[in-house]
Amino acid sequence: MKFTKMQGAGNDYVYVNCFKEILPQDIPNLAKQVSDRHKGIGSDGLILICPSEKADAQMRMFNADGSESEMCGNGIRCVAKYVYDHGIVQSQTLKIETGAGILSLDLDIIDQRVSQVRVNMGRPILNSSEIPTLLTGDPPVNADLQVGDQTIQVTCVSMGNPHCVSFVDEITDYWVHEIGPQVEVHPMFPKRINAEFIEIISQNEMIMRVWERGSGETQACGTGACASAVAGVLTGRTERNVLIHLPGGDLRLEWSESDEVFMTGPAVEVYEGVWTGPQ
Numbered sequence: 001m002k003f004t005k006m007q008g009a010g011n012d013y014v015y016v017n018c019f020k021e022i023l024p025q026d027i028p029n030l031a032k033q034v035s036d037r038h039k040g041i042g043s044d045g046l047i048l049i050c051p052s053e054k055a056d057a058q059m060r061m062f063n064a065d066g067s068e069s070e071m072c073g074n075g076i077r078c079v080a081k082y083v084y085d086h087g088i089v090q091s092q093t094l095k096i097e098t099g100a101g102i103l104s105l106d107l108d109i110i111d112q113r114v115s116q117v118r119v120n121m122g123r124p125i126l127n128s129s130e131i132p133t134l135l136t137g138d139p140p141v142n143a144d145l146q147v148g149d150q151t152i153q154v155t156c157v158s159m160g161n162p163h164c165v166s167f168v169d170e171i172t173d174y175w176v177h178e179i180g181p182q183v184e185v186h187p188m189f190p191k192r193i194n195a196e197f198i199e200i201i202s203q204n205e206m207i208m209r210v211w212e213r214g215s216g217e218t219q220a221c222g223t224g225a226c227a228s229a230v231a232g233v234l235t236g237r238t239e240r241n242v243l244i245h246l247p248g249g250d251l252r253l254e255w256s257e258s259d260e261v262f263m264t265g266p267a268v269e270v271y272e273g274v275w276t277g278p279q
């Protein structure tokens with residue numbers, strides 16, 4: 001199976017061109033195998049670039065534990081780069097089908113290669129069945145979450161996939177590695193959840209680390225950055241334009257007055273290879 005390793009703000013996935021490649025039936029198991037950083041290729045998960053009847057291409061995304069997610073913000077920028085750079089569709093605007101609907105993307109092209117992508121990530125969902133108990137009222141969708149022996153204040157936002165955002169004074173490993181995994185599997189979230197930890201720098205700038213559902217800490221999460229930008233506005237901490245610094249790079253976010261979230265960030269191809277599978 002031919003694959004391409006790509007990363008967006010350090011969030012790295014194995015991408016497979018399903019316009020050409022035929023995959024084994026058990027894709028969750030394939031995702032687990034290729035993602036393994038010691039015995040596989042090593043990645044935060046597996047992303048399939050597939051034909052679509054409704055858009056230029058379809059993206060399917062699997063976390064490192066084999067679970068499938070509805071959406072991947074850093075992934076969709078890389079899918080757009082792949083589709084353009086590999087000549088599947090050479091248009092500066094693309095439509096990609098995801099589990100969260102069909103999204104529109106604008107490509108920034110330098111020397112005939114995509115360098116940056118601006119994605120219309122759609123409207124945040126503030127009353128989602130994926131985040132059932134917390135989101136029963138009007139926004140702000142804030143709640144107190146009991147985690148171990150402490151209560152943390154969270155803001156829950158779905159970008160097609162679910163996110164639980166906590167604003168903290170200082171983001172430490174304690175938050176990401178101790179609290180993050182407990183938030184992920186908290187009984188309040190039956191489909192599990194991605195946990196973002198945010199330090200505010202100013203009304204237009206924040207720092208973020210994430211504990212991702214199904215993959216653990218990653219260097220960036222695009223949908224998590226969108227959810228955090230929305231949560232910043234909902235809680236009165238930030239304005240609608242915000243620059244988010246993540247361990248793997250920066251993402252620029254805008255929550256427009258028309259209620260759509262726009263995310264701009266890099267997409268990078270790292271290398272191509274052939275997966276022969278565990279022997």
Ligand SMILES: N[C@@H](CCC[C@H](N)C(=O)O)C(=O)O
Nearest residue numbers: 069072073074161221222223
């Ligand atoms: N890193 C991604 C999100 C990947 C999926 C997530 N772990 C989930 O299970 O919802 C991003 O950039 O959005």
